[in-house]
Amino acid sequence: MFLRTGMGMLVLGAVLLAGCSSDHSKLSPAAGSDRVIRGSISYREHITLPAAADIDIWLNDTTPGYNIMMVTAETTIATAGRQVPIPFELRYDPSRIAAGHTYGLRATIRSGGEMLFTTNEATPVLVPDKSSKSDLMLVAAVRPPTDRAGTGFTGSAWRLEDLAGADVVPNAEATLEFPEAGKVVGKGTCNRFFGTVAISGQTMTFGPIGATKMACLDEKLGDQEGKYFKALEGAERFTLEGDVLMVYVKGLDKPLRFVRKTS
Numbered sequence: 001m002f003l004r005t006g007m008g009m010l011v012l013g014a015v016l017l018a019g020c021s022s023d024h025s026k027l028s029p030a031a032g033s034d035r036v037i038r039g040s041i042s043y044r045e046h047i048t049l050p051a052a053a054d055i056d057i058w059l060n061d062t063t064p065g066y067n068i069m070m071v072t073a074e075t076t077i078a079t080a081g082r083q084v085p086i087p088f089e090l091r092y093d094p095s096r097i098a099a100g101h102t103y104g105l106r107a108t109i110r111s112g113g114e115m116l117f118t119t120n121e122a123t124p125v126l127v128p129d130k131s132s133k134s135d136l137m138l139v140a141a142v143r144p145p146t147d148r149a150g151t152g153f154t155g156s157a158w159r160l161e162d163l164a165g166a167d168v169v170p171n172a173e174a175t176l177e178f179p180e181a182g183k184v185v186g187k188g189t190c191n192r193f194f195g196t197v198a199i200s201g202q203t204m205t206f207g208p209i210g211a212t213k214m215a216c217l218d219e220k221l222g223d224q225e226g227k228y229f230k231a232l233e234g235a236e237r238f239t240l241e242g243d244v245l246m247v248y249v250k251g252l253d254k255p256l257r258f259v260r261k262t263s
Helices: 148-153 219-233
Strands: 009-012 035-043 054-061 068-078 086-092 103-111 114-118 123-125 133-140 157-163 175-177 183-187 192-200 203-211 235-241 244-249 256-260
Touching (some): 035 054, 035 103, 054 086, 068 086, 103 133, 103 203, 114 192, 114 203, 123 133, 157 219, 203 219
Antiparallel strands (some): 035 086, 054 103, 114 133, 157 175, 235 244
């Protein structure tokens, strides 16, 4: 599975990391004893899911003013040929629920490296005096169809050499890796990240990206990582010449320049 329940992750928002430190000094009681959110996954389109489709579900911190939403819990469900509505259970650690914060669920359905359905906003959960059951209604993902040519990236790894015209901080590696069709992982600078990617012809776009939450100890490193993650969110197309990959980003005059990693 690509996601693993219980890992502390971040989902990147549409803007740079800024003022996103959270106050966990006041946590929910009953720490250390997992609790469960139950619900179902559905969509309105009359489309049959492939037998090998998977459902990814995230519990996010959606507190207003946070530009990066912390993933408090996540899991992956194999549909195994089942069709919607599909029930789910998401376990979370109450010690990671901060008093005064708001939380919501997001989900995607994917198959063969492509995102088929997704939530377009978080569904509020863990609301006092409200039912713990949450039924999510997904919509068809808007994306270019994945071209079989895109599988040529599978198994490759790339090192960022130029960040849209800015040099990379010395000895601070940022990477982009394609472990299998439709998936991307890598190192932002300080943190590891994961997500989905759609490649068609010369088009390359990234879906929701998550990352570990290790703090950058140097301001330059944090600035580089924030700009790198934001650039990936805006990626539109690429060119590939030998061992050099150029990723062009909406709103940036110059591309991200990567070189192939050989080890």
